[in-house]
Amino acid sequence: MERSLIMCGSGGQGILLGGSLALVAAFSEGKKVTWLPSYGAEKRGGLSYCAVVISDEEIMSPVLGLVEYIIGLDTIGFNVYKGSISKGGVFIINSSLIKDGKSLSGCKVVELPISDIAKDVGSNRVVNMVSLGVYAALSKAVKLDSLKTGLEEVMSSRHKDMIAMNIKALERGYIEGGGK
Amino acid sequence: MKSKIHLMKGNEAIAESAILAGCRFYAGYPITPQNQIPEYMSWRMPEAGGSFIQAESELAAINMVLGASVAGARAMTSSSSPGISLKQEGISYMAGMELPALIVNMQRGGPGLGNIQGSQADYFQSVKGGGHGDYRLITLSPSTVQEAADLTAEAFYLADKYRNPVLLLSDGILGQMIEPVELSERKFPELPAKDYILDGCKGRKPRNLFSLMMGPGVLEKHNFKLAGKYAKIEASVRKFEKFKLEDADIVIVANGIIGRISKGAANLLRASGVKCGVFRPISLWPFPYSEIKAAAAKAKKILVVEQNMGQMVEDVRLAVLDDSKVSFFGRPGGGCPVPEEIAAKVREIIK
Amino acid sequence: MKQVYCRPESLKDNANSYCPGCGHGIVHRLVAEVIDELGVREKTVGIAPVGCAVFAYDYWNFDVTEAPHGRPPAVACAIKRVLPDRVVFTYQGDGDLASIGTNEIIHSANRSDNITVIFINNANYGMTGGQMAPTTLPGMKTTTTQNGRDVKVSGYPVRVCELLATLEGTRYLERVMITDPANINKAKKAIKKSFQTQLDGKGFSLVEVLSPCPVNWGKSPLDGLKFVKEEMTKYFKIGVIKDETIQ
Structure with a gap:
């Protein structure tokens, strides 16, 4: 089965890091994976997104049309990708920043104040990890443990001291998403 | 790096595969969406004992590759569409001088400055000429990061075998995406020693490399020779x-x-x-x-x-x-x- | 009988195709003599330009490659990086080096590529029939400045040595002329010093040779030499422009 995820928001929210953690974690579980980022001119504050595909079989398209899961971390990403959710797909919405999540139809909308939860965990910077925890709990496309283990690989050495807080954020998101 | 599966960007997999294939010279100029290739090469090439140069221009970069090939090194450059346009003069000279090298084009939208998204707008440029003159480039188009790495290695072999530049024609998507890739030193049939390179004429007659052939009929003869080589390539290099x-x-x-x-x-x-x-x-x-x-x-x-x-x-x-x-x-x-x-x-x- | 003069080993026994009074033949020979005297013929790789000297490989008896117009410094840079123990030099005219190849020469100098550059300044494009070069003197007639170079239209002659002297990477820059035996000897000394600079691993050096092109200038060979000595040197000062080989 092919699972698809788009993580979107703006530069500085750790979108690319979050997506690559999903990639590394799924790969560690023996899955086929692809990760395609936005790139180039986008810097802090501009649109940032990445597309992750996780599958048991050969992945044909790393480019996604309608997506099974979308994590929208702010309005910039939400406005661009709100039309990309598949029928019956799941839109995980950071309701701390996105106020019109209700406008979506034909998909399951999970609204959580992800920025506030991140601050509660310790820093707004772990907003990406909270959302990934929620994703792991809802989609079961990747295991919480794999995400936690994968942090070591994706975090640059100068941020290693942040690993503990990132693990806390993943765990908290996982619980917020209904995981046990 | 021994054979192992890595998660790598297409650009980085191409760069590492080139190193494993014995590429020991890289010159390039920054342009999106291929910047991970020069960035990777900037530290990896010296580590492998080769030379990395960030050239002052695309023109300088391709001509550095020409020079490195004259000197006998496995050499490469990479760029994206607008930069590849600038390299065409050098590519034509290399085709005329029968110098092997790898040129990587991670295509982006055009014409002009276009954008930085993946594209296939340079197909004509790649296979129908690009530069001036009656020449052909072996042009390989990968569809996965693994294939990009595999074709990079094979490109150096084909370039040396036929004394012809080879173009790896890919795009921004493959360059930027991450996929699992297995990298290893690949085995290809033994190639004869390069008997055309210029490394000083100790123990032999001086050699020259050139594409200017002004004598009556000399260039026509050279073109017939190139055509014969291209026919051989057409008969034996068919990949699909x-x-x-x-x-x-x-x-x-x-x-x-x-x-x-x-x-x-x-x-x-x-x-x-x-x-x-x-x-x-x-x-x-x-x-x-x-x-x-x-x-x-x-x-x-x-x-x-x-x-x-x-x-x-x-x-x-x-x-x-x-x-x-x-x-x-x-x-x-x-x-x-x-x-x-x-x-x-x-x-x-x-x- | 003692032999006092002969063809250098680095020069092939081929008649050259240069015009009567052209300076290339002299400079080719000086380069060949220097390479012989330094004993580096078998480890030398030369890079010929696009221009009159494109056929230099027909005259020099060592490895020589051709390069696209203006790009010899980039080609030389790479050859030297791949083969650091070889002697690598470019031989370029003013159109090649100071016009279409300005970027390459500046950045090669700026990297202090450990190469030698022999730069022939004859104030016009010789091979293509005498058009204006970046080094054409103000007022000088060429086939594209038929009333004389108007600096308001075509700008000023480029002084390559002075331009390159501002770069940290240049080690030795000298301008010479080949108008008479004394100056030819000076030119040879400069060329030898430039190759020695490379052999000592000191970095980028360039010798600019003011060289006559009497056929395109519409002058006799003798008047050509006079023009170099009396007119060109007014704008292009003869002498060492920069020398950081002794520190």
């Missing part, structure tokens, strides 16, 4: 993938990233009972004309899908020689179709 073609009524012809996305479309169509297959040319020059002709003979319709407004389709038409069979679907300017979109197009043409 056939995907579910055995019973296909509809054949999609697409290369590179669009080739694999089209395979996704074929799977969707088959799930709904449409017998669709994909012919994916890997070598764009030499183009697999006869193989496409054979695949087309059994099919009712051919759909060519490209990220441009119709370039490779001309070669497919030349192969099929039945225009009523061949349709085209293109997304230019960095647009990229998804499998559902291609499948919809197929349904439209078989209605």
